[in-house]
Amino acid sequence: MACRGFGESMTSEQELATAEAAAGIAAEAAAQAAEQELAAAQVGCGEVGVAVPTGGHPGGVPRQRHGGARSVGFRPGGGEAAAAFQERTGIKAPRIIAWEITRSCNLSCAHCRAAAEFGHYHGELTLDQIKAVIDDITTISNPIIILTGGEPLMRPDIWEIVDYCHEKGCMPVIGTNATLITDEIAGKMAAHNIPRISVSIDFPTAAEHDAFRGQPGCFAEAIEGIKTAKRHGVGVQVNTTVTTENAARIEEVHDLAESLGVDAFHIFMLVPTGRGSDLLDKELPPEEYERVLTWAYHRQKTSPLHFKPTDSPHYYRIIRQLAKAEGKKVTREEYGLDAMTRGCLGGITFSFISHVGDIQPCGYFDMQLGNVKEQPYSAIWEKSQVFNDLRDYSLLKGKCGACEYRAVCGGCRARALELTGDYLEAEPYCAYVPPGYENN
Ligand code: SF4
Numbered sequence: 001m002a003c004r005g006f007g008e009s010m011t012s013e014q015e016l017a018t019a020e021a022a023a024g025i026a027a028e029a030a031a032q033a034a035e036q037e038l039a040a041a042q043v044g045c046g047e048v049g050v051a052v053p054t055g056g057h058p059g060g061v062p063r064q065r066h067g068g069a070r071s072v073g074f075r076p077g078g079g080e081a082a083a084a085f086q087e088r089t090g091i092k093a094p095r096i097i098a099w100e101i102t103r104s105c106n107l108s109c110a111h112c113r114a115a116a117e118f119g120h121y122h123g124e125l126t127l128d129q130i131k132a133v134i135d136d137i138t139t140i141s142n143p144i145i146i147l148t149g150g151e152p153l154m155r156p157d158i159w160e161i162v163d164y165c166h167e168k169g170c171m172p173v174i175g176t177n178a179t180l181i182t183d184e185i186a187g188k189m190a191a192h193n194i195p196r197i198s199v200s201i202d203f204p205t206a207a208e209h210d211a212f213r214g215q216p217g218c219f220a221e222a223i224e225g226i227k228t229a230k231r232h233g234v235g236v237q238v239n240t241t242v243t244t245e246n247a248a249r250i251e252e253v254h255d256l257a258e259s260l261g262v263d264a265f266h267i268f269m270l271v272p273t274g275r276g277s278d279l280l281d282k283e284l285p286p287e288e289y290e291r292v293l294t295w296a297y298h299r300q301k302t303s304p305l306h307f308k309p310t311d312s313p314h315y316y317r318i319i320r321q322l323a324k325a326e327g328k329k330v331t332r333e334e335y336g337l338d339a340m341t342r343g344c345l346g347g348i349t350f351s352f353i354s355h356v357g358d359i360q361p362c363g364y365f366d367m368q369l370g371n372v373k374e375q376p377y378s379a380i381w382e383k384s385q386v387f388n389d390l391r392d393y394s395l396l397k398g399k400c401g402a403c404e405y406r407a408v409c410g411g412c413r414a415r416a417l418e419l420t421g422d423y424l425e426a427e428p429y430c431a432y433v434p435p436g437y438e439n440n
């Protein structure tokens with residue numbers, strides 16, 4: 001597999017500047033280039049992730065938020081190992097790794113990426129194997145590690161994993177369904193310095209949420225878990241998977257999250273892989289997708305929460321289109337991290353490790369690029385041809401390849417893979433047609 005050299009990596013950065021300048025958004029290109037410096041703790045999408053807040057968003061509403069790695073001064077990918085790795089290879093170090101430390105789960109949610117069930121899964125990484133992988137990861141970076149599942153709290157050694165992440169200079173956060181959070185567990189989260197957890201709530205009422213998740217009572221348990229975590233001073237992010245069934249209810253879920261006093265609200269656009277592939281008919285059509293993301297742009301202006309769409313790379317195109325219509329530029333000062341990051345970060349600064357050690361660009365990207373039992377994570381991150389393809393935006397095909405926003409958006413590669421068999425093909429759920437593309 002080819003190792004991408006420094007010169008080749010710079011090509012995509014230069015392409016970004018060229019493309020954005022061509023689109024009349026050169027200032028944003030500069031902001032994007034500064035992303036390296038920011039070492040943003042933006043969660044890579046593709047996972048029930050836990051983001052890390054930074055200041056500013058459209059409208060500039062000041063927010064007092066709680067938890068998150070940056071709130072404790074942590075800069076993922078900001079350490080010496082990451083700088084040395086980038087200088088040696090020309091490749092950005094991973095800043096966020098979502099790690100499915102178990103696939104075992106006490107729920108059976110309809111749209112679960114992992115299609116997880118209760119019970120032990122053969123081949124799960126042992127504590128020693130996990131520690132060895134963390135040792136290797138920290139030779140190239142100091143990322144945020146999202147401990148997820150399954151339900152990560154099902155793993156009895158989770159606190160040893162958390163402690164080892166801290167010990168090696170990484171920042172662990174937890175993605176959980178919250179139904180197992182008792183006072184004792186929340187106290188452990190606080191004692192083991194978990195800055196934030198994420199919890200999925202998909203509907204504003206118990207009946208709808210329980211039906212969608214396939215587990216009676218899980219809404220009430222999750223709400224109680226959120227309140228318990230907050231009581232112990234643990235930051236909470238509410239995640240909502242948007243489908244045709246709840247698209248009209250997102251405002252109400254936002255308001256519920258706000259009333260619970262959580263710190264962040266992230267909407268996840270359904271990615272139809274894993275058990276979620278059964279929900280293909282519940283994926284929003286491109287026009288509706290566009291409407292929800294346009295709503296999100298405007299709602300961000302008044303929300304007191306750190307509010308962000310995820311798994312929706314074209315949001316970064318929509319931001320720029322709407323800002324332009326308002327006579328604004330998407331600057332770091334006004335738009336915060338939204339101005340500094342990219343839509344799809346799979347393979348760029350984000351990756352996923354499965355319960356058995358398989359590495360993927362994200363949890364939804366259904367292709368194994370190597371296994372940490374056979375090869376170091378660091379070698380796979382550096383040398384995987386798929387990772388390197390994803391880093392070269394000039395390889396994108398179809399309308400994504402022709403799009404002036406490809407450097408800030410890139411389209412969802414997991415959706416392209418699932419629906420076309422080619423991860424470089426056009427994002428199937430984007431309504432945008434680049435100027436002149438129809439004539440090609
Ligand atoms: S491939 Fe799709 S789901 Fe995965 S990180 Fe990219 S946008 Fe998110």
Ligand code: SF4
Nearest residue numbers: 400403409411427430
């Ligand atoms: S065409 Fe592709 S790159 Fe352009 S905005 Fe749509 S998804 Fe993004």
